Amino acid sequence: MRQTFDETTDPSFGAKHLPLLRAEMAKQGLDGFLIPHEDEHQNEYLPDANERLAWATGFTGSAGAAVVFHDRASMFTDGRYTVQVKAQTDPALFERRDLNDVAAYLETAAKEAVIGYDPRLHSPDALMALKAAAQKAGATLKPVDANPLDLAWGADRPAQPTAPVVPHEDVHSGESHASKRARIGKAVADAGADAVVLTASMSIAWLFNVRGGDVIRSPLPIGQAILAADGKARLFLDTAKVTNALPAWLGDDVRIEATEQLPAALDGLSGRKVMIDPSLSSAWYFDRLDAAGATVVRAMDPCAIPRAAKNAVEIEGSRRAHIRDGAALSRFLHWVDTVVQETLPDEREVVEALERFREQTGALKDLSFDTIAGAGPNGALPHYKPVGASIRKVEKGSLLLVDGGGQYLDGTTDVTRTMAVGEPSEDQRHKFTLVLKAHIAMATIRFPAGTSGMALDAIARAPMWAAGLDYDHGTGHGVGSYLGVHEGPQRIAKWGTTEPLLEGMILSNEPGYYREGHWGIRIETLQVVTPAEVPEGGERPMHGFEQLTFAPIDRKLISVEMLTPDERAYVDAYHAETLAKVGPLMDGEALDWLKRVCAPL
Structure with missing residues (x-):
């Protein structure tokens, strides 16, 4: 077996x-x-x-x-x-x-x-x-x-996956694969190379406007490609994945070949200048190209930045996906605030409930990652999953941290909410409000165009640092468009890339606090980089963030007196927008609940 x-x-x-x-x-x-x-x-x-x-x-x-x-x-x-x-x-x-x-x-x-x-x-x-x-x-x-x-x-050993590779329509991608191939080919030529070897599944999916099912939780096709500077390409796939529709979708300028033909294709690049990313492609490709007599040009995958900076169609799709997902999450939060308070289920039951609400949208293609549900002490482990004997039941007087997301044709979601079970303590409310202040700081920041996420990270941490606290994970990661929920090169963290945050990049905003052995807190939404208004007298182009995720924040955990007037105004505006966008997709008791929890502080 x-x-x-x-x-x-x-x-x-x-x-x-x-x-x-x-x-x-x-x-x-x-x-x-x-x-x-x-x-x-x-x-x-x-x-x-x-x-x-x-x-x-x-x-x-x-x-x-x-x-x-x-x-x-x-x-x-x-x-x-x-x-x-x-x-x-x-x-x-x-x-x-x-x-x-x-x-x-x-x-x-x-x-x-x-x-x-x-x-x-x-x-x-x-x-x-x-x-x-x-x-x-x-x-x-x-x-x-x-x-x-x-x-x-x-x-x-299990067989390699052979999920069909299918078109991802232009109505979702916002740009034809022919247009993408032409501009990426030009970037290759501008870098002084004749061709680029692409091995990252996300780049294959983005460049050719295709999706697959080879990788759990991400609609990725496993394959490789060689793109010439003139925009013509050879795409290497397991032949079992090639559907009848795929050759017609890709057209005459993309040659589909069996995976077994890739080594010979690399050997055929002898004497050519070949671009390849040393952080994404394995050493085997470099060794093979060197042995073939190609000149290796080490450079970032030329698809990385264009893929990360979403176009208008992708951003609008993400907005729709998040409203749909926000309604599912809000129904779940209503369930937590009512049923869970009395039945005190275990973490696995909590995970299954959230997944049911997402499935009820009728548009869910997959989860974007395995749902995290941490009750009490398990919430203090930032990426805990309910596993075996570690599964706990929800308990009164503690916190429940749930982090999950969905894959939809028009967007990928990722959101965390922390909820009180029973009456929260003053300490829980104090720490939650500090995390909320950190979250608001990143949601409302304005920064000069060209600023990196590493330069912004301390802004979110400042309220935590002022209280002698911190969290040991990044503040934000990049997110794909019906692709991976963790995608670079953009991120917001103390360490890592100095890549500037460009208009259209989607990132998470997820500060947290974790008290080992007791409970954890994280508030996460996704946001997209947008141009920001330059105040009168300002001299530089500015960027900011537009919120994409809409789901209520547990007001029982907010110590209102700790918020500044501007922070309180932000929470009220966020909840009003949540009600306006998500409310029309809800009804009955869940809608009545949403109106109550989205009322001004």
């Missing part, structure tokens, strides 16, 4: 699978082997066939890695998965470490060892740090032609 992977994957996987992996490592003369979470396309969410880390360890989170030696192994995750990694991996088999410590671990643990890695799974950028660490340890990082984990997995 072929294995599948979900949040209930158990810790016995390591005991069963590590001996098989180690046997294959020995055959290849390897002392150790690196297992990243990423697959050949650097996807965040993976098809079951590419869940190598889950097969080896049992851990199914979206960020992690493992290093396996013959006599020991280490598991690396970040703070989002503290509970999940404990539930899914065996501590007798895996030492648990922080995801940022892989390179430092190799420096001390890999003395004079031969460490194997699959060049198809690591970007050149990621490999640089690992190679430097191995060199310090006197170790060797050795690329493998045949992944020993794949060989150990053998016949039990």
Whole structure:
């Protein structure tokens, strides 16, 4: 029976699978082997066939890695998965470490060892740090032609997904794929290259105006493309995914070829200048192009910025999707404020309820990520998911944090609300209001055109810092248009990209507060970068944010006296707009409730 992977994957996987992996490592003369979470396309969410880390360890989170030696192994995750990694991996088999410590671990643990890695799974950028660490340890990082984990997995490995690749109509994309190919081709030529190799699923989907179903929670087709500077392209797909409608949709300037033909196509770029992104494409492509005699031009994926800066049609679609989604979420919040207060369900029941409300829209294609529902102490884990024995029931006097979103043809949503169960304490109201102040600061900020998200991050944190508090995640991430819920290059965080926030970019606004062992708070909406009015006497073009998400904020948790007059006015205006936009999609008791909770403070 072929294995599948979900949040209930158990810790016995390591005991069963590590001996098989180690046997294959020995055959290849390897002392150790690196297992990243990423697959050949650097996807965040993976098809079951590419869940190598889950097969080896049992851990199914979206960020992690493992290093396996013959006599020991280490598991690396970040703070989002503290509970999940404990539930899914065996501590007798895996030492648990922080995801940022892989390179430092190799420096001390890999003395004079031969460490194997699959060049198809690591970007050149990621490999640089690992190679430097191995060199310090006197170790060797050795690329493998045949992944020993794949060989150990053998016949039990699920088949690669073959979901049909379908057109994403111009009514949703706002620009034809011919127009996109022409302007991306020009960007390639302007960079001094003859062609670009594209391996990121999101760029394939955006450039050709297609969508697929190969990746859970994201409508992505797995494939590769070579786009020439003249706008003509070769698209490499598993032939099982090619529907009768696809060739006609793509036209004569896009040649569809089988995935097996890609290596020869790369070899055929000999003598050409070829652009490729070292942060998104695996080392295998660089090695292959070098061996073919191509001149590699390392540069950002030329689709990244155009994809991130949404056009007018995509923005309007996102507005519609968020109003539809906001009505579903508001019905859910009404359910929490009434039924949940009495029945006190468990977190899994809460997740299922929110998913039902979204499904009732009739337009939901998928969730945009697995819904997070944290009751009490579990809410203090920013990316907790209800898993096995960790599932808690909602309790009076505590908080319930729910973070979820939907994939709709016209937009992708992501929203978090924190709700009181029973009467909140003064401390809960105080911390919630600080988070609300941080949220309002980012929602209302005006900034000069060309400013990066990293430069804005401190503005949201200022109310928290003034109280001696902070949160250990970014303030905002980029979001796609019926694509990935986590998409760069834009983000708002202390660290990372200095990419400017451009008009049309959609980002989350999600400050939080987490008291370990007690409860957590996060308020998240999505917003789009828009031009802002320049005050009289102003000298520079300015940008701001338009709110896309509309769902009420729990007023029981707001200490009104902590808000400035401007902050109070913002909350009243936001709730009035929520009622005006979402109210027409609601009726009965839920509508009456919405009117009450959206009344002025």
